Amino acid sequence: MPTYRLNVDGAVRTIEAEKDEPLLYALTDALKFKGPKFGCGVGQCGTCTVLVNDQPIRSCILSASSVGNKPIRTLDGLMQNGQLHPVQAAFVEEQAAQCGYCANGWVMHAVSILEKNPKASDAQIQQGFANVQCRCGTQIAILRAVKKARDNMATAKT
């Protein structure tokens, strides 16, 4: 199997992978990451989301071999110095998870939405989550959490 170097959460990791192997399996099977999860394998649910070049990408349909040295950010690397990211903290505050299996997709998309536009309107937040699914029906709490994260981050800056 060919060997690839991936730049994940600020560290270079070497993996063996088939040329067509999706990044998801490289992260979860070879590197034992726990944030991105298998949900659909066809890019429809967001459960496997990672940020590549700060863009939310469905790692189940992106081959690991195609990523090159672009920086990959995952839920596993989102905490800094043992502290939850403000988005994660807001999810805890609003209790925005039931089974939590899909939380990875929502949190990573929310991070991306608020990095691109820290002042995102409620409508922009809602539109930012295209094709992110939650089966338990936690969307009400998730929207509250993302808005809270936006407001908390704005307060922290001022």
Added chain:
Amino acid sequence: MDIMNLNRRDFLRTQVALVVGASWAVMVGDAAAQAVAPVLVGPPPTALDTWIRIAADGSVVANFGKMDCGQGIDLAVAQIVADELDVALDKVHVTMGDTRFSPNQGGGSASTGLRMGAVPLRNAAAEARRVLVEAASLKLGVNVAGLSVEDGRVFALADQAKSVTYAELIGGKAFSTPMEWNNQIGNALNVNGKAKPKDPSQYKIVGKGFKRKDIALKVSAQEHYTAHIRPDNLLHARSVRPPVAGAKLLGVDNASIAHIKGAKSFVKGDFVAVVAETEWNAVRAARSLKVKWSDVPGPFTGGEEKVYDYIRQATPTAANAISMFGGKKAWDEKPTLAALSTSAKVLEADYECAFQSHARIGPSCGVVDVRGDKAEIWTDTQKPHFLRMGIAKFLGIPPGNVQVKWMHGAGSYGRSDSDEAPYEAALLSQAFARPVRMQWSREEGTAWDPKAPAAIITMKAGLDINNQVTGWLFKAKGFNGWDVRFTPESPEHVLVGMLTGHKKWNAYNFNVPEESYKFNNHVHWWETVPPYLQEASPMRTAHLRAPQEMQTRFGQESFIDEVAHVAGMHPVDFRLKHLQDSREIEVVKVAAERMGWPNRKKGTTKGDISLGWGLALHSGYGSYAAVACEIEVNKQTGRIWVKKVSIAHDCGMMVNPIGVRAALEGQIMQGISRTLHEEVHFDEKRVKSVDWTTYRIANLNDVPGEVDLVLINRPDKPMGGAGEPAIVCFPAAIANAVFDATGVRIRRYPLVAERVKKALA
């Protein structure tokens, strides 16, 4: 690597140390049990130590024989245990669904987590406190009556310096105190000690809102899910399904996967799977393996288009007049029909309910390590103890040699696919003598999971010249709610079992509503229809959250609305006139008032948008819920949006209001999803719902504009379940709102936009 300890936290390590030498995991013929006692495997419920342990540091371990479906039931159990023991909430650690530590309490089932599951723990915690206070009395030389407990410290009321902690009294040691067991296993399992639990008025922690601790772990990639379990020497597995349901296996061509390193096929009966050293190679092998299947006619006669014709025309397999689990009762519809025949007005309506899928966000996953006649299983099944029995039977090994560790997993909502992959992994692990991780695909998780049964609810009512009800007929006719059982206790209830020769059972059940409303000449019964395909069907039917209740209440609660209008009464007034139970009356009134009843005018239309509201009631699981929805419906697109939802909810003694609120919010979205979007598509040959575009669920655009929850707490009433009653109401509440908005009745769910648009055209 000690693989059974992959998901051990510190408190579990403490517990493992505590149970060394204890004789759990063997067949226990309990000496105190009566002749009718069920076969018991695992820790004896008759020992207080099974339920409650005090570690050397004074922390408390409570062993819970159920699991959490993502609603924080463990936190509520901890609140109860902390209050009964008088320890701080943070000191209580609840283990869930681990066959090594807990007796079979039935797993996640019928919103019983607290109303039944917490009862033995409440009793055990009370008994533990009694034993500890008596021990403290001896040690301190103070009468029990002169002692009090605060945060695990027993002290003399007269002299607080005289004190001893639970840790000092028993930390790390066994109680060796007996509990009286009611000889039941499953949901009904209960134990009693000499101590009586506290009166709820003394509770300080129960009734207050606390936030779940697992959410921080879940949003920061620290929680262990089944999918993360990777023991050393692991094989990854995928199964291969036939293109036409019911096709028989004729052969596999192993040369077709020879190019994939380490890939091997596995065949037994009509079950086909592949294994490989890496997950991706298992996926590739499953896609590449050439399999020859027999040519069979499509088993789903008429397909989706004809499903309601199929139900109408089918000869019933069984019929009964009472609700689920209620036994058998004869009924006679003649008096009702006679009353209708002489009524001034007769109303009739059929309500149709589509097949729905559990469609878990993560399809079935199971990791199993079979070593000789022993097996270790990691799973997110709702019923770990029953899974143990079933897999032991499947593998032909003693149940006591099978240990099941429940893990967090994708939400499952009933008899989902969660039980399937562990069985398949077990078979493969036995065959390859290596640990196996079976992961289902999205297609399998949607197309091949057990389905909620499609049904037709037939309603008839008569009114006399004064618009009084003369007769009321309810008949549910649908696919079998028990086509496969709600517990995975035998291989005949899972696909791989049926594919390898375990013939499915023959038991039938649907459901009828409880007698909330009092009508003259009231009759109700259900009939089940034969499955399309007897064995190993992707359309086999089973429990989906609030099983067969969403169907029956869609009929009942929509028809109430229809009859009320014909009788010239507001549907709320009509309900109140016929309801008997004061708790039902209260939730209906409260939810209606939140929508402006009784002063609110009928629905309005502005341009393409019509606005209206509707209500539905459900009581069950010891709880009461009335859901009122204000909706907007767009005549051009057929899209329905819930603008405001008000729920009045009474679940008796409320343990954690934050948890109840979250459970209700989840039911709002899943209720909207099942009402507006969810239906399994299929033709004669196969299920065509295979992903999130072919099986649509609610998304952010469906989030209501306003969510209004009224939680009614009744500390004097037993704890009720909060996971199901509200969701039942959504189809009828929304369909009734559509009528208020537009004057059009829609009698089929889901109310997908295309269907609504046609109905309004």
